[in-house]
Amino acid sequence: MVDYAQEWDTDSLLRLIHDMSSCATAPVLILLLARSAGMWWQMLVSRVFRNFDMVPEALRLEPLVSRPSDRAPLFSEAVRQFAAALEVPVAPLACPPSGLQDNSAYDQVLTLHMSALAHVLAAVQDSTAPDDPDKLSAYLLARECDHWARLHERGLLRADPNAMAQIMYIAALTGPLSHADGTAALEAAPVELWEHPGRLVKDHSVCYAPSRPDSVLEPLYPDRLNEDFLALMAPGHDCAFPADP
Incomplete structure (x- = not known):
């Protein structure tokens, strides 16, 4: 399964298909998840047919529910x-949002889950x-x-919420980086705090553990939260x- x-x-996808199909001892289903099936898909379909004599099928992901x-x-x-x-306790939880039935935004399962969590x-x-x-x-x-503020007040973070927001902004743009590249990114886009970039990277990792042991500046997940x-x-x-000029 290939996300995004x-x-x-195209060459990387073709190499993946070749490797999976050439060494398989049983049928293999390769599922490509994408936000859209645009020109990249048309190019891939043409080359997969030409190189492997296979016809990929596009499947539209429908809303999780068919009725409001x-x-x-x-x-x-x-x-x-x-x-x-x-x-x-579930008992004291509030009623569902008033627009749950009428607002088409709740067709997206991510919106529905974010609302439930809220x-x-x-x-x-x-x-x-x-x-x-x-x-x-x-x-x-x-x-x-608020979480950053409480950690800062307890002395677990040198960075205050303003600085953490700026570090998160950089992380949202760069995605996970090596330690050297992460500190270089913080030096290139200075955070409003007189701390060494290495210290800021460590503060960030306290809140957002890296997905790999050799990386820093993990962004927010899911992607929609990062984009918002x-x-x-x-x-x-x-x-x-509060916006930050």
Whole structure:
């Protein structure tokens, strides 16, 4: 299975298909996940047919539910699972968002899950989760900032929330890097804190453990949260999230 297949170059995908098909002792299904089936797909289909005499098939990923009325059970199950993971009683949790039935944004399972998580977290804090799906990222990211502040106050981070937000902005743009490249990135885009880049990299790793032992500057996941963080950090929006000029 290849994730973000549209970001791979065609030769690499062809080499993968060749390696998988030439050494297989049983039928192999190669699944390419992509956001769109554009020109990259047309080029790949043509070359796969020419090189391997195979005809790849494009399958559109449909919404998880076919009717708006099916969203509520999915939301309730997501709430139950998040509550269990966070050891929160399910009983006091708020009702589903008012637009769950009518807003097409909830056709996306990620939006539905983000809303369920926000409702569980709101129950923990005795606050109210946003009804508007467009405000979910700002709500969840505000909790990230609060987490940085608490670690800073306890002396576990040298970087304050302002500096951590700037480090996260750089991480969102670069993705995971080697230690040398990560510190070089922080030097090239100076963070507003008189700390050595190596110290800032370590602070970042306290909050976001690297996916590989030899990398630093792990971005936020899922990707949508990372993308929304970039947008919210940039001035010009009216969301309740502080931009950074």
